[in-house]
Structure formats: structure tokens, C-alpha cells
Amino acid sequence: MEANEKDILRGGQFLVKETNCEDVFTPEDFSEEQTMMKESVMEFNDREIIPHKARFEAKDYALTEEVMRKAGDMGFLSVAVPEAFGGMGMGFVSTVLTCDYISSGTGSFSTAFGAHTGIGTMPITLYGTEEQKQKYVPKLASGEWFGAYCLTEPGAGSDANSGKTTAELSADGKSYKINGQKMWISNAGFCSVMIVFARIEDDKNITGFIVEYDGENPNGITLGEEEHKLGIRASSTRQVFFNDTVVPIENMLAGRGEGFKIAMNALNVGRIKLAAACLDSQRRILSTAVNYANERKQFKTPISDFGAIKVKLAEMATNAYAGESATYRAAKNIEDRIAMREAAGNTHQEAELKGVEEYAIECSILKVAVSEDVQHAADEGIQIFGGMGGFSEETPMESAWRDARIARIYEGTNEINRMLSVGMLVKKAMKGHVDLLGPAQKVQEELMGIPSFDTPDFSELFSEEKVMINKLKKTFLMVAGGAVQKFGPDLDKHQQLLIAAADILIEIYMAESAILRTEKNAKRFGAESQSVQIAMSKLYLYHAVDIIEEKGKESIISFAEGDEQRMMLMGLKRFTKYQNYPDIVDLRNEIAEKVKAENKYCF
Numbered sequence: 001m002e003a004n005e006k007d008i009l010r011g012g013q014f015l016v017k018e019t020n021c022e023d024v025f026t027p028e029d030f031s032e033e034q035t036m037m038k039e040s041v042m043e044f045n046d047r048e049i050i051p052h053k054a055r056f057e058a059k060d061y062a063l064t065e066e067v068m069r070k071a072g073d074m075g076f077l078s079v080a081v082p083e084a085f086g087g088m089g090m091g092f093v094s095t096v097l098t099c100d101y102i103s104s105g106t107g108s109f110s111t112a113f114g115a116h117t118g119i120g121t122m123p124i125t126l127y128g129t130e131e132q133k134q135k136y137v138p139k140l141a142s143g144e145w146f147g148a149y150c151l152t153e154p155g156a157g158s159d160a161n162s163g164k165t166t167a168e169l170s171a172d173g174k175s176y177k178i179n180g181q182k183m184w185i186s187n188a189g190f191c192s193v194m195i196v197f198a199r200i201e202d203d204k205n206i207t208g209f210i211v212e213y214d215g216e217n218p219n220g221i222t223l224g225e226e227e228h229k230l231g232i233r234a235s236s237t238r239q240v241f242f243n244d245t246v247v248p249i250e251n252m253l254a255g256r257g258e259g260f261k262i263a264m265n266a267l268n269v270g271r272i273k274l275a276a277a278c279l280d281s282q283r284r285i286l287s288t289a290v291n292y293a294n295e296r297k298q299f300k301t302p303i304s305d306f307g308a309i310k311v312k313l314a315e316m317a318t319n320a321y322a323g324e325s326a327t328y329r330a331a332k333n334i335e336d337r338i339a340m341r342e343a344a345g346n347t348h349q350e351a352e353l354k355g356v357e358e359y360a361i362e363c364s365i366l367k368v369a370v371s372e373d374v375q376h377a378a379d380e381g382i383q384i385f386g387g388m389g390g391f392s393e394e395t396p397m398e399s400a401w402r403d404a405r406i407a408r409i410y411e412g413t414n415e416i417n418r419m420l421s422v423g424m425l426v427k428k429a430m431k432g433h434v435d436l437l438g439p440a441q442k443v444q445e446e447l448m449g450i451p452s453f454d455t456p457d458f459s460e461l462f463s464e465e466k467v468m469i470n471k472l473k474k475t476f477l478m479v480a481g482g483a484v485q486k487f488g489p490d491l492d493k494h495q496q497l498l499i500a501a502a503d504i505l506i507e508i509y510m511a512e513s514a515i516l517r518t519e520k521n522a523k524r525f526g527a528e529s530q531s532v533q534i535a536m537s538k539l540y541l542y543h544a545v546d547i548i549e550e551k552g553k554e555s556i557i558s559f560a561e562g563d564e565q566r567m568m569l570m571g572l573k574r575f576t577k578y579q580n581y582p583d584i585v586d587l588r589n590e591i592a593e594k595v596k597a598e599n600k601y602c603f
């Protein structure tokens with residue numbers, strides 16, 4: 001079916017519109033081409049990365065570079081690059097699945113890969129002129145050159161637009177001279193192209209430049225020593241100093257003062273890819289953990305037989321499943337939106353830019369949720385391995401935990417992404433792109449009305465869960481709507497509220513995605529075949545409801561008072577109440593038994 005405006009939800013609209021399960025894309029929908037790509041990437045990971053884990057851990061930066069070149073030879077660096085510039089021009093889903101399946105060997109390679117293909121290359125493919133693209137993109141796509149992205153400075157991290165690096169136009173008007181210091185630059189040690197952000201005169205916004213780097217002829221560029229990091233040890237991270245670095249004016253990216261926009265849009269793409277890059281790690285962590293738990297005996301019993309361990313296995317599997325469901329759902333939305341814009345006459349470049357921008361809310365949601373899930377998985381993985389897990393570098397859990405930690409910090413910290421997700425949603429509502437006001441008013445009316453005492457028929461698969469999701473959406477509208485009414489444009493000063501609202505938003509998206517995926521698969525493959533997936537969807541939702549209740553309560557009692565507070569708290573109770581509570585222990589047991597029997601993540 002051709003994608004058209006009518007059946008593609010806009011970014012953020014998931015909150016106010018019901019999605020049919022047939023309209024979501026799931027990993028089970030991978031085309032033959034996508035499946036081949038996935039298998040080829042997995043095979044590469046198994047052959048080139050995983051067996052060399054010890055060398056990556058020993059900070060063998062040369063190995064990272066060598067494997068990056070091999071990834072280039074395989075075409076993996078060019079998946080997202082249009083054919084006109086030497087790329088494979090595959091769709092957004094393929095881009096995301098490449099990031100997913102190449103990432104579980106080590107965070108070192110995953111970071112190098114992500115920094116190069118995402119923030120190191122995308123600013124040129126998305127914003128470059130034809131000449132810039134012709135000159136740089138084919139070399140970046142093939143792996144002849146590697147890219148780095150120089151935004152962060154010692155004084156400018158989350159406040160990325162406050163950088164002090166300057167770009168000064170030469171007297172003859174032919175070049176800019178860049179001066180300044182960048183920090184935490186991934187791939188700095190082996191890159192040939194840097195996307196550098198600098199300020200021209202007293203401009204409000206920074207400007208992006210493409211800067212070539214050649215160690216033999218450094219043009220005023222010097223690199224700091226490799227940083228000694230907690231994790232991702234063979235990912236090259238250095239400071240970069242620019243001292244009168246001359247950059248021809250034709251290397252300015254987009255226009256003067258457009259850098260902040262470029263930086264933010266590059267990060268949007270980076271965020272969903274980073275979420276994907278945390279997925280296969282979760283699968284692998286679970287597979288390794290269950291493998292160990294099946295082997296390890298205490299009290300003459302495999303530890304996987306203990307309920308305490310089953311909880312962990314079940315929760316790890318469930319989070320990985322929800323993460324996959326939400327990531328591929330959003331990836332296909334982006335792909336369809338790009339196709340729709342191209343069909344309407346946009347160039348591929350414009351279409352891609354707008355397509356990703358449209359789903360910036362979902363990209364932030366995914367970045368936060370999946371980066372926290374992988375950390376949690378690694379933490380539980382360590383626990384399952386006991387002393388061997390946390391204190392022996394011989395086992396994979398210790399490095400998985402250290403590698404996972406960075407995902408909560410880069411591509412915008414999780415605090416910043418939480419606040420952004422809600423902030424962007426409110427902005428979209430104000431622009432009329434998502435109608436939050438109408439649905440929020442309806443919730444208000446419902447709160448004042450008398451609740452229905454009918455007993456609905458919940459015999460159909462997920463009928464109660466779908467009602468719950470609907471009620472959770474009402475909770476968000478009630479809480480966020482109330483906060484917007486109370487604080488108006490000052491809402492962004494109330495960060496604790498924003499963060500609580502973001503947590504509600506995140507849980508809704510993740511839980512709904514898992515349910516829709518399972519429902520779609522149950523319809524086409526039969527509910528019996530999806531019994532464990534049904535259990536995982538129910539388990540995820542159960543936790544989501546709990547989190548939402550807690551965050552909703554915390555918000556309501558902080559901003560509402562008196563009758564309003566009482567009414568909202570009653571609403572919250574109604575919106576988070578199951579008619580039939582699921583038996584969580586049964587659900588977890590069913591999931592854990594399946595994972596144990598298969599001895600791996602198997603969904």
C-alpha cells in the first residue's frame with residue numbers, strides 16, 4: 001500500500017489517535033532484502049567484532065579503525081546514503097536495523113559506527129550542497145574517510161548553542177578561520193572529516209562547517225590524548241583544538257547561523273539509531289545470562305529455576321521486546337513520511353530532513369527508554385552472574401554494563417531528552433500539528449461526569465489492555481493539560497513536572513507499541529503462537545500503569561490544590577485501574593520458561 005498522509009500518524013499523534021495494529025510495522029514485517037541485510041550484519045558482528053572483544057577492551061583503537069574499514073567494504077556505512085553519492089540508498093528501516101545488529105559486540109565499535117554514519121555523515125547528506133555531497137559523501141560512505149562531529153566544548157555540553165569556538169571571515173572573503181576547543185569528540189583519532197560548529201561574530205546561533213583533517217598537514221588542528229573512559233574503551237574520544245584553522249567558505253553547511261538547527265536535526269536521527277544500537281546488546285545480554293543461569297547450579301539446582309532469577313529473565317526479555325516494537329514502529333513511520341514527501345515533490349534530502357524532524361518526539365522517547373533498558377539489562381546480567389558478573393573482566397556482563405552507561409549521556413542526556421519530548425509535543429499542539437486541546441477538554445468533561453458502571457466485555461485479546469492504554473493517554477492529557485493551564489509558557493521552568501510527564505509519555509508509547517506488535521502478529525500467525533509475546537505485552541503494560549500512576553500522582557499533588565486536586569486524583573485512580581488485574585507471577589513464569597527452554601532471547 002502506498003503511504004499517504006491520511007494513514008500516517010504525525011509525530012506525537014499516537015497520544016490522541018488510536019492506531020490500528022495493521023498500521024504498525026514490526027520486526028516480523030522485515031522484507032527479504034531487510035532480512036538479508038540483518039543476517040549479513042549479524043554475521044559481520046559475529047566474525048569481526050565479538051571474537052576480538054578483548055582487544056577492544058584493551059583500547060586497541062587501530063582495531064576499531066580496521067573493522068570500520070571492513071564495515072565500509074561490506075557497504076554497511078552506506079546503507080542510508082543515496083545511490084547518487086555511492087550509497088545503497090536503502091530505506092530508514094534498513095538504516096535502523098544495521099545500527100541494531102552491528103552494535104552488540106562492543107560499545108566501542110557501536111559508538112564509532114554510530115558517530116560516523118549518523119552525526120559524522122548525516123549533516124552533509126541532509127544539509128550539504130550538491131558539490132559538498134559529491135566531494136565528501138562517497139568517501140564517507142565507502143569508509144575511505146571517517147567522520148566526526150565537533151559540537152561539545154568544555155563550557156558547552158547540553159547548552160550546545162553556547163559554544164565559544166569562533167569562525168572569522170578572511171579579508172578576501174574566501175575562507176573562515178576557526179579557533180576554539182572541542183571536547184569528547186568520538187572518532188577524532190582516525191577521522192578525515194569533521195563537522196565543526198562555530199560562531200561567526202556575535203551571531204545568536206552557531207554555524208556548521210565541514211573541516212578536513214589530515215594529520216600530516218594539520219591546518220592548525222591538534223588532538224588531545226585519548227580519554228580514559230569507564231566504557232566504550234576502544235572508541236576514540238579526544239579533545240580537538242582549532243588554531244587558525246582555515247576553511248574555505250564553500251565548506252559552510254547550510255547558511256550562516258543554521259548550525260544549531262543542523263546540530264539538533266542530526267541528533268534527532270542519532271537518537272533513534274542510538275536506541276536501535278541498544279537493542280541487540282539487550283538481546284545478547286539476556287542470551288548470555290540465561291545461558292549461564294541454565295548452567296550454574298547452586299543448592300543442586302540450576303539458578304534459572306529460582307523464581308528470583310526468573311523475574312530478571314522475564315523482565316529483561318520484556319523490555320527488549322518492547323524496545324524492538326517501538327523502535328521499528330517509529331522507524332517505519334519515518335520511512336513512510338519520507339516516501340510521502342518525496343511523492344509530493346520534495347527532494348530526497350528535504351524529505352528525509354522533514355521526515356525525521358516530524359518524529360523527533362518519538363526519537364527522544366526511544367533514546368531514553370531503550371538506553372535505560374540496556375543499562376538495566378546489563379545490571380541484572382551482572383546479578384545473574386553473581387561475583388563472576390561484576391568483578392571479573394572475563395565475563396561479558398562487566399563490559400556490557402560499562403559500555404551501556406554512555407548511552408544515557410550522549411546524543412542529549414536523558415534529562416534533556418525527557419524535557420524535549422514533552423516540550424516538543426506542547427509546541428506541536430500550539431502550532432496545530434497535534435490537537436491536544438480538544439482531547440484534553442474531553443478528559444476534563446469526563447472527570448466532571450459520572451463514571452460508567454457498565455461491565456465491559458473483555459474477552460477479546462487485548463481488549464482490556466487497549467482500554468487501559470486509552471486511559472493512560474487520558475492521564476497524560478489530564479496531567480500535562482493541567483500543568484500547561486497552570487503554568488502556561490513558564491512550564492519549562494517546572495522541570496520536575498516535565499520529567500514526570502515525559503515518563504508518562506514514554507511508558508504509553510512503549511507499552512502501546514508492544515501491544516500493537518503482538519496484536520498484529522496474533523491476528524496473522526494465530527494467538528497461540530504469540531502466547532509469550534502476549535504475556536510480555538501484558539507485563540510491560542502492568543509496569544507502565546504503575547509508573548504512570550506514581551508520576552501522575554506526584555505531578556497532581558504538586559501543581560493542583562483543593563477540589564481540583566481531589567478531582568484529578570480520582571481521575572487518576574479511575575484511569576489506572578484494571579478491571580481484571582493480570583497475574584504478574586504467572587506472566588513472568590511463562591516468559592522465563594520460554595527463554596530458559598530456548599536458552600536465548602527468542603522473539
Ligand SMILES: Cc1cc2nc3c(=O)[nH]c(=O)nc-3n(C[C@H](O)[C@H](O)[C@H](O)COP(=O)(O)OP(=O)(O)OC[C@H]3O[C@@H](n4cnc5c(N)ncnc54)[C@H](O)[C@@H]3O)c2cc1C
Pocket residue numbers: 115148149150151152156157158159183184185186187229232237406409410411412413414415416495
Ligand atoms: C564518550 C563520549 C563521547 C561523546 N561523543 C561526542 C561527539 O562525538 N561529539 C560531540 O559533539 N559530543 C560528544 N559527546 C558529548 C556529549 O554529547 C555531552 O557529554 C552531553 O551532551 C552532555 O554534556 P556535558 O557532558 O557537558 O554535561 P552537562 O551539560 O554539563 O550536564 C551535566 C548534567 O546536568 C544536566 N543538565 C544540563 N543542563 C540541564 C538543564 N537545562 N536542565 C536540567 N538538567 C540539565 C544533564 O542532564 C546532566 O545530568 C560525547 C561524550 C562522551 C562522554
